[in-house]
Amino acid sequence: MRHFTLLFSFCLLLTGLYAQEATSLEVYNILQAKCATCHSGVDAPAGLDLQGSGATLNARMQDVYTTLYNQTPANATAAAKGDAYIYPGRADRSFLFRKMNSGLEPTVHLEASGDEGQSMPPYGEPVLTNVEKELIRQWILYGAPAAGTVVDRAILESYYSGMAQASFPDGPPPAPAPEEGFQIKMGPFYLAPGDELEYFQKYELELPEEIEVNRLDMKIGTYSHHFIMYNFGPGGDAGIAEGFRTNPFHNNVKLVAAIQEPTDLNLPENTAFRWDEGLIADLNSHYINYSATLVYQAEVYVNVYTQTTGTAAQEMFTELLVKGNIPIPNNESTTTHTQVVNPNWGEVYLWGLMGHTHKYGTSYKAWRREGLQATEMLYDAACPRGEPGCVSPYFDYRHIPFRYFEPLEPVTMNFANGLIHEAKWVNDGPTSVNFGPTSDDEMMVMVAMYTEDSTGVQVVPTEEIITAHDVLKVSPSPASDWVQVQSPDYIQDGTFVLFDATGRQVWQQSVSGTRFLVERGVWPAGMYWYQLQTSQAKAYTGKILWLE
Known part of the structure; x- marks a missing residue:
């Protein structure tokens, strides 16, 4: 297998966060207010003391941090899965977050069998707000550092107060059935109005054996600039911190896929990506918040579909x-x-x-x-x-x-x-x-x-990709006050987004049916670009010229 050494840097630095207190202290304070009333001292449930011991606040906080960070839970079911109380970089594998999640993240939940117990805090105790749960989740996703400020609480408060726009407003896309594959999620991370962020994240795939991947259904939001997936070669992830990072640190990686819009990548029949046992991926997501007023929640979902190992005649x-x-x-x-x-x-x-x-x-x-x-x-x-x-x-x-x-x-x-x-x-x-x-x-x-060979490969023609100009009828064109957009019967619903000449989003609307109006409002004259993103993850683009 050939490996392409990538001296390819997408570097953005977090700014404007240093006036806040350390995020780990914010997390500790939340635990004191909502959890330590039960979880304190030698008699704490499951032996989990969230108050900590020590003569100073810093000493108690450090004691709790040591108890949680990368530590195996007392719960046998969680421990058997290899989870930790706080698994740096992975909220889904952090047992403490799963216990307090309570619906914030639909893809993260306790075992339905009840073997992982009930959600916390228990009924009758002070509940965690969405902002508090999100702050803990973000801290984990940024690697759960013991020091430093990695989360801007004000941005989270704006988002959960309603000043919000999500990559997936209808919730996470469904994952493949277990016998078909699995789902990878990157995010969320939050962008202030007009902000731009790009992150890399080391992601353990937890593969018990070599697999063949014949399809990658990659789903990104309207504001995504790109998503790239790499796989580390042997030892390539050594020394790379867990959680979101701004520097690729790519010494030994192999590119898997790179996209600029939602893409369902079905490989030709009898070909596949071959992923080794224990493979570690590196995910790269770049989002730009075009809104001047709303906080943007950036997420990526990748549905990985597998086939029986040995099926593919050729490796992709x-x-x-x-x-x-x-x-x-x-x-x-x-x-x-x-x-x-x-x-x-x-x-x-x-x-x-x-x-x-x-x-x-x-x-x-x-x-x-x-x-x-x-x-x-x-x-x-x-x-x-x-x-x-x-x-x-x-x-x-x-x-x-x-x-x-x-x-x-x-x-x-x-x-x-x-x-x-x-x-x-x-x-x-x-x-x-x-x-x-x-x-x-x-x-x-x-x-x-x-x-590297075509023997045994059968290429099934992909569904015809048609430009918006061939599919959508936009009239009148050019226009003064409004346009009517008409689509064929096979496009029944989606999201229609309009951008001005600078790339700034000026309008977005969920649409259904085959006909709808776009009213000009206060937009100045000029050329505008639109995108109709359908529920089938297809995008149709075009332009509208507003006259003086």
Whole structure:
């Protein structure tokens, strides 16, 4: 197996939190107010003393921290699952959080058999508020540090007071049946209005044996910039802290998938990702809160579907092709960068290609390279499905298409042959930019998925991907006060979102049926972009021009 060393940094620093008290002290104070009335001293239930011993507050707090952090619960059922009272980075595996969750997180619950006891605090005792439970959950997700401030309580209070927008307002998507696979969740984390955050998270998959994965159904919210999943190679996670982190620290990882919109990735028949026993994943989520008033709850769900080991004839590989030096001056002229991809791999069989830029991007293309020259164009991000030769090309950096090759496309990779990818930008911003992590920087990244042989592979044609212009009828166009959006019968419900020219969301509405109105309100004249995200996780995009 080939491993691609990624010197690929998405670094954002948390700011504005240092005036608060340490989060661990906030957690301790919550435990004192709501739990320590029962759980204190040598006679505490289950031997769990949440008051702590010591002559000072800090000593008592440290005593409780030592009792909880990575410590095996007294409950035999929880202990048998390998959980801890506080499992750093994983609220779902933290028995203390599961006991006090009481519906805050629908996917986290106590065993239905009752072997893990009842929710806490018990009836008649002071209950924890949603803000208190969320603060504890966030502290755990950030690695449950003993010192430092990692959670802004004011943001949580705003969210739970109603100043809120969620990635999944209807609740978590259902997980696969146990015999079909399992669900991975990253988050939540919370963004203040106008904020932008990107995190990595080491995630133990708890695989008891090698598995074959033939489908990844990846679900992200409207405000997601991207989601990327990596797997660590042997020892690659050594020294990497638990919980959310801003630095990738990638020394030995393998790319699995990278998406910019909800994607149900069904691999070709008789292919699969092969994941080893005990594999540890690394999840990467980047969200931008376009709202000027609401706190955003960012989450990612990945439904992993498996098949009997040994079913796949070929293993699916994924590579991230990065050009890291892309200076783009702010001269409002077109800037072009290209990169030759020519590792000595021999013949491979492409299943998919997808490019990625940020907001100044205007084009992304890729060609086959033969005899040191670019020949056949294989990918054009301005066309539906990424297939070159479309009649009305339209490049939307937020929704760059993935091209699937049906059948697999053989490509020889060596010194003289391979691929060439090219991106173009027009920088009309305030400063020159280069490769970087935020939406104010730029990127030139291509994802390539392939097998090393095509024997036994059967590619079933994917459902036709159609642009919004072919599916949705928006009239009148251009418009003055309102437009009517009409969709075909197979699109019955979803979420319609409108963005202005800066990428800021100005309107969102849940829709049902095949016809609805969008009234202009107070929006100024100009070009606006829309996205209709259906309940089947398909996205249709287009534009509306409001006249003066």
